[in-house]
Amino acid sequence: xxxxxxxxxxxxxxxxxxxxxxxxxxxxxxxxxxxxxxxxxxxxxxxxxxxxxxxxxxxxxxxxxxxxxxxxxxxxxxxxxxxxxxxxxxxxxxxxxxxxxxxxxxxxxxxxxxxxxxxxxxxxxxxxxxxxxxxxxxxxxxxxxxxxxxxxxxxxxxxxxxxxxx
Amino acid sequence: xxxxxxxxxxxxxxxxxxxxxxxxxxxxxxxxxxxxxxxxxxxxxxxxxxxxxxxxxxxxxxxxxxxxxxxxxxxxxxxxxxxxxxxxxxxxxxxxxxxxxxxxxxxxxxxxxxxxxxxxxxxxxx
Numbered sequence: 001x002x003x004x005x006x007x008x009x010x011x012x013x014x015x016x017x018x019x020x021x022x023x024x025x026x027x028x029x030x031x032x033x034x035x036x037x038x039x040x041x042x043x044x045x046x047x048x049x050x051x052x053x054x055x056x057x058x059x060x061x062x063x064x065x066x067x068x069x070x071x072x073x074x075x076x077x078x079x080x081x082x083x084x085x086x087x088x089x090x091x092x093x094x095x096x097x098x099x100x101x102x103x104x105x106x107x108x109x110x111x112x113x114x115x116x117x118x119x120x121x122x123x124x125x126x127x128x129x130x131x132x133x134x135x136x137x138x139x140x141x142x143x144x145x146x147x148x149x150x151x152x153x154x155x156x157x158x159x160x161x162x163x164x165x166x
Numbered sequence: 167x168x169x170x171x172x173x174x175x176x177x178x179x180x181x182x183x184x185x186x187x188x189x190x191x192x193x194x195x196x197x198x199x200x201x202x203x204x205x206x207x208x209x210x211x212x213x214x215x216x217x218x219x220x221x222x223x224x225x226x227x228x229x230x231x232x233x234x235x236x237x238x239x240x241x242x243x244x245x246x247x248x249x250x251x252x253x254x255x256x257x258x259x260x261x262x263x264x265x266x267x268x269x270x271x272x273x274x275x276x277x278x279x280x281x282x283x284x285x286x287x288x289x290x291x292x
Contacts, residue, residue: 039271088177090184105177111220112270115249124252127220129174 015068018142019159022068023117028146031116032157036150039112040087050147051154054080059136060106062114063162066125072114073136073158074106080153081106103132113157137162167286168192168210172202172229173218173247178270182216182247185274189287199224203232211239214286217264219248219255227262234263243284247272 015022029048036046054077061073076084082097085105097105107130118125140160148155169191171182176197183193194210196202198221205212215233219226226246233239245266246259256267266280281287 035271038273085177089180101176104175108175108177111175112249115251115270118249119251124254127249129220129222 015066017068019068019070019140019161020142020144022070022122023120023159025144025146027120028117028157028159029148031120032113032146032148035109035112035116039109040084040150044087044150046155047149048147049149051149051152054078054154056134058106058132058134060103060110060130060132061136062110062130063128064114064118064121064125065128066118066121067123068121068125069162070140071137071160071162072110072117073139074110074113074155075136075158076150076155077153078102078134080150080155083151083153084109107132117159167214168194168212169214169216170194170196170202170205170210170212171216172196172199172221172226173216174198174221175218178218178247182277185277186214186216188274189278189281198222199226199229199232202229206233206236206239211242213241214243214245214281214284216245216247216268219246219250219259227259230259230262230264243286245280245284247277 033046036044056078057075058078058081059073059075061071064070082102085102088105111130114127118127139158140162143158143160146157169186171179173179174197179195186193196205200223217226217229230244244264246264247268249270251269259267266284268280
């Protein structure tokens with residue numbers, strides 16, 4: 001275990017650092033922006049601006065399980081989740097998307113973002129399978145939000161510690 | 167050439183499968199390692215398997231180990247395609263018998279480059 005993390009670890013092996021201490025905002029933004037460019041499209045930019053709250057919020061989330069336990073939640077309007085899935089699959093080749101398609105594609109986006117953030121952690125951790133829905137689990141007390149805009153619409157990434165269960 | 171794309175995400179199967187189809191592969195899909203083993207046991211052994219790591223039922227590492235434990239499948243090329251990017255995980259996968267490792271997210275060019283390294287690009291793409 002790294003010295004940095006060892007100092008912040010209790011006797012039972014849990015990490016006492018907050019989500020923001022482990023995953024600084026600028027690093028999270030860099031990971032998310034790179035994923036948007038390589039996964040959503042070469043000219044698809046995630047802009048660091050606050051957007052309007054979505055009318056129909058829709059979320060995808062993954063848990064990170066290791067010395068630090070946390071959750072990464074992406075939330076946007078359901079129509080934005082559809083557009084993201086459409087981009088993911090290649091807009092020109094996709095017809096009508098089913099709800100299953102959107103949940104699957106949006107969940108995979110959360111999986112990839114979670115994987116990118118997990119790689120920033122100082123110790124090896126495990127990623128849980130992605131879940132999708134309108135009502136994500138409650139965030140931990142140390143939650144912080146990375147607010148962005150994609151195609152003029154709000155996309156939030158919320159990160160928090162989850163001490164007990166996902 | 168025949169490829170098997172193993173991923174619990176239909177979107178990822180569609181993306182990887184699409185790239186491989188464009189390269190001339192006949193593509194089959196499986197949603198987890200066990201489903202993929204069923205394909206092999208049915209006699210449909212591919213030249214290439216693209217394997218996600220984190221999947222329900224049977225994960226990618228277990229699938230790679232199961233394939234490598236069966237001499238009848240030794241000619242299969244195994245490429246992990248996963249969000250797992252830590253050095254230790256890459257070493258584990260290669261030690262278990264994967265030939266190559268591609269980290270998500272990736273571009274079509276990155277997948278083609280990996281296949282070129284493996285000598286598995288069946289058609290010349292402009």
